[in-house]
Amino acid sequence: MSLIDQTAVELLSNLTSGNLTSVELTGAFLDEIERRDGAVKAFLHVDADAAMAQADEIDRNRTAGKPAGRLAGMPVAVKDLLCTVDVPTTCASRMLENFCPPYDATVVARLKAADAVLIGRTNMDEFAMGGSCENSAFHPTHNPWDMDRIPGGSSGGAAACVAARMAPLSIGSDTGGSIRSPAAMCGVTGMKPTYGRVSRYGLVAFASSLDQLGPIAQTAEDTALLLEVIAGHDLMDSTSVDRPVPKYTETIGRLLEGLRIGIVPEHFGDALDDEVDAAVRESIRVYESLGATVKNISLPHGKYAVAAYYIIAPCEASGNLARYDGVHYGRRTDEHDSLIGMYSRSRSEGFGPEVKRRIMLGTYALSSGYYDAYYLKALKVRRLIRQDFDRAFDQVDLIVGPVAPTPAFKIGEKADDPLSMYLFDLYTVGTNLAGICGISIPCGISGAGLPIGLHLQAPTFEEERLLRAAAMFQRATDWHTRKPSPV
């Protein structure tokens, strides 16, 4: 097996034993980026010299017998919305095209402290708003399984670079499905941790009560490894939760005895593609064959999740994005006749259509006369959605279902229909509204050769359960080892 096809756990063991240097490994992934990313376009920024210098320094430290971090020498790609000192952090927006932050996000600081090699910045929908990566102001990312199709979004580059073996590990963010959906479309493993599990400090904010950072990798084991490094309390984020981070990598091999799986019959309705339906049902049979029991459960308010989400998220976004005023950093227009004119023109030049649409939607829903009917109503429905999950988890350990209604669609297919794009998120937004955790794992390939994802959801802070369940599945199946054909 070639170097770049190995899992992060295998690579780490070779780095630790001295069979492999970080310079060799980083070089191999940079070569693959050079060879392949011209077509996939998963990255917005790769500084090969800086990555190789970092790899070389880590190798030297190891040779000198200095203590090595948890990911010493391992390349990790980072979604382009995590502030990193002196590295462009654009959020795939013209607004931040030339922005180099003066500080590191906590997740970046943790990766650096773990001696990971930061190999590049991945493409995304602008400000993480979108589910296809088509809303990047710079270029769309292509699905490595079919170049005419979207890689999912908003962390499209993050998932595509792992699928195309241009990085072994990558960091994404998930506000309504933005890690899980692209993981499903690209045939990789991606987790949205519980709200508060990973610090959001230095994450460019979209919807602060929903945003959460998480790992994307080939396998559940690799996902556990990366989560262990990035999770934990942070004084710089008052919404990060102060509780110990379990040793996910130590428990992941343990079987979940007596696992109780819940399925939601409504998830298998008309919206669901037949092949996805079949793959998900077959996956549930795999769990049954491993000793799990399956029962139908009800999430009575599930059908309101998309409506509630697309009020709450834009409301929060309209506030968060008010900071882009052309004064402190980011784009400023050359032409203006007044302060307000400068604000409006700078923002209109800097933001793309989807970002503007969400600012408009949020501003409207928060405006006088509409606040109660939209925002407050959505927050009440959010409570009911959370209560549905709480009741369901009294009866089952995991909720299992599809991640997305269909495999990856064609680039441009939904470009002029924002509502249909929003409805594509119907299975994932509930996780964020409730603040629980979820993971997408590969569970099939469609007749057209496109990956299909399986969605597992667990109660708050049960990432360990998700990872063990995912690893159980991956020991029994080989979908996670499939990869797109090389170029």
Next chain:
Amino acid sequence: MPISREQVEKVSLLGRLLFSDNELDKMTCQLSDILEYMDLLAEVDTEGVEPMAHALDISDVFRDDEVRPSLDREAALAGAPHRDDECYLVPAVLGEL
């Protein structure tokens, strides 16, 4: 509920965004589609339900009031589109200087 073109124009002012006539038409259509879909929420009985603004039941997270390192002025100003040695520069707020 659909939204009128006039309302869209007013909201664009509040959101500090400028749109051309064509963009306003398109935005009115798209927002109306989306908002009509949101009408679905009206059928949910939310009588007596406490709004859930946040996933965590935590509030008032305090730390000791101690001085810690923070960004120095040069770093904080480094990304500013217009600045002098110590300040961000903005267009005159109160007419011509």
